[in-house]
Structures are given as structure tokens and as C-alpha cells.
Amino acid sequence: MLVSLAFLAPALLALLVLRLIPAVMAFASSLSHTSLVTGETAFVGLGNYATLFADPTFLQSVRVTLVFSLIVNPLQIAAALALAVLFTRRFAGVRFLRVLVILPIAVPPAVSAAIWSVAYRPDGLLNSVLSVLGIPPQPFLTSPGQALWSLIVLLSWIGVGYWMMFLIAGLQDIPTSLYEAAAIDGASAWARFWHVTLPLLRRPLAFVLVADTVSNFLVFAPVQMLTNGGPQGSTNVTMFDIFTRAYSVGDLNLAQAEVMLLVLLVLAVVIVQFRLLRGRD
Numbered sequence: 088m089l090v091s092l093a094f095l096a097p098a099l100l101a102l103l104v105l106r107l108i109p110a111v112m113a114f115a116s117s118l119s120h121t122s123l124v125t126g127e128t129a130f131v132g133l134g135n136y137a138t139l140f141a142d143p144t145f146l147q148s149v150r151v152t153l154v155f156s157l158i159v160n161p162l163q164i165a166a167a168l169a170l171a172v173l174f175t176r177r178f179a180g181v182r183f184l185r186v187l188v189i190l191p192i193a194v195p196p197a198v199s200a201a202i203w204s205v206a207y208r209p210d211g212l213l214n215s216v217l218s219v220l221g222i223p224p225q226p227f228l229t230s231p232g233q234a235l236w237s238l239i240v241l242l243s244w245i246g247v248g249y250w251m252m253f254l255i256a257g258l259q260d261i262p263t264s265l266y267e268a269a270a271i272d273g274a275s276a277w278a279r280f281w282h283v284t285l286p287l288l289r290r291p292l293a294f295v296l297v298a299d300t301v302s303n304f305l306v307f308a309p310v311q312m313l314t315n316g317g318p319q320g321s322t323n324v325t326m327f328d329i330f331t332r333a334y335s336v337g338d339l340n341l342a343q344a345e346v347m348l349l350v351l352l353v354l355a356v357v358i359v360q361f362r363l364l365r366g367r368d
């Protein structure tokens with residue numbers, strides 16, 4: 088027992104120092120308010136939370152975050168699953184194509200955002216391609232109706248290859264004998280996918296779903312670099328709103344309260360996902 092605790096001690100210490108203590112300090116900070124004039128800190132209880140729920144900017148950021156997640160999560164997972172199924176088949180150039188899809192993972196998100204900011208410019212690559220097709224230039228990052236979709240395309244370009252790797256690993260663990268037996272029974276390709284692939288891929292899919300959800304709730308760098316939360320708050324996701332409150336407005340206590348609410352929101356979504364997945368077993 089003591090030997091086991093000795094081996095676990097470094098990990099437990101890191102968990103305590105880097106996770107648990109900062110979480111407790113953040114929660115305590117969310118229950119107080121520091122005056123920007125006098126610098127005095129006073130206990131306000133749930134006052135910061137009440138302020139947030141009465142703030143239209145915070146409520147809009149929650150709506151934007153939920154809409155963003157509801158779109159980008161299924162899109163990324165569906166694309167990753169389709170590519171994983173495609174790239175586990177043998178055909179000429181499959182390894183090269185797989186490398187091309189995975190390649191964006193090696194690029195830091197900030198660099199990816201910089202690359203796409205050039206592509207999204209009015210005189211950038213995308214509008215140049217559209218002009219060849221006879222389509223007028225599009226205000227990708229300056230239109231409230233297109234800015235969020237532009238971010239979704241960027242983040243899918245980054246994330247699809249990453250999640251595809253986990254699904255490819257799951258697909259390779261499925262015995263080929265099951266597919267052969269289903270083919271002998273006359274099952275079509277769609278029937279084999281629906282009745283063999285998906286049930287046996289449920290655990291990797293569950294991991295990808297939860298991890299992708301958490302990752303997209305914490306998106307920040309592309310928003311800051313490309314849209315700065317605009318135009319008209321259409322891309323003001325909760326993480327960027329927290330940054331704005333903490334470092335632009337200077338209200339760290341209110342920002343900590345928003346962090347706590349974001350954590351609760353993520354936990355609620357993940358718990359619902361686990362319950363739905365468990366209900367199918």
C-alpha cells in the first residue's frame with residue numbers, strides 16, 4: 088500500500104497543486120469583488136453570478152457557444168468518421184492522403200488562425216477562387232452571418248484529422264472476420280457499417296464525442312486572432328468573454344464566476360452525453 092502511494096505521490100501532488108487548489112481559489116475569488124478604485128476586496132456571495140445572468144453580453148456568449156458547439160461537434164465527428172472509414176481501405180495514395188488530413192495537427196492553432204486569416208481576406212485565396220467561379224467576394228470575417236461559420240471551417244480543418252486518428256485505431260481493432268461473415272450473409276456495405284462498425288466503434292466514438300465537446304467549449308485563440316468576438320458579438324464565445332472581462336475590463340472576480348459557470352455547463356453537457364451513450368448499451 089505504501090509503495091503504491093509512493094508511486095502515485097508525484098501525480099497526486101501535481102493534481103493537487105495544478106488542479107484542485109487553483110479550482111478552489113477560483114471559486115473563492117468568484118464569491119468576492121475587488122474595487123477598481125480603492126483596491127479593497129469584499130465578500131459578495133453569489134452577487135457576481137447574479138450580475139452575469141443579468142448581463143446581455145454574457146447571455147449572448149452562452150448562446151453563441153451552444154450554437155457553435157451544436158454545429159461544430161457533429162460536423163467534426165461525422166467528417167472524422169467518414170475519413171476514418173475511407174482511409175482504412177486499401178487504395179493507391181491512401182497513406183499520402185491520410186498524412187495530408189493529419190498534417191494540420193502539427194501546426195499550432197495560432198499559426199493555423201494566421202494562415203486562414205490571410206485566406207479569408209477580401210483579396211485572399213478563397214475570394215480569388217470564388218471570383219473564378221463567378222461568385223462575388225464574401226465578407227467571411229466581417230459578416231455576422233458568416234464569421235461563426237468561418238471559424239467552424241477553420242476549427243474543423245484543425246480537428247478532423249486529430250479525431251480521425253482515434254477512430255482509425257478503433258476501426259483497426261474490429262476483426263475482419265465479422266465483416267466477412269456479414270458479407271456471406273448477404274449484408275450490404277451500409278448494413279455492415281450500421282450493424283458491425285458502429286456498435287463496435289461505440290467506445291472510441293464516445294471518447295471522441297466527449298473530448299471534442301470539451302475542446303470546442305474552450306476555443307479561444309482563433310476567436311481572438313480572427314474576429315475579436317465580433318462582428319456584433321456573433322463569435323463572442325464564453326472563453327473569449329472571460330478573457331475580455333479579466334484582461335480588458337479588469338474584473339477578475341466576475342471572470343472567475345464566468346469560469347465556474349463554464350465548467351458547470353461543460354460538465355452538464357458531458358454528463359448528458361454519457362447518459363445517452365450508456366442508454367444505448
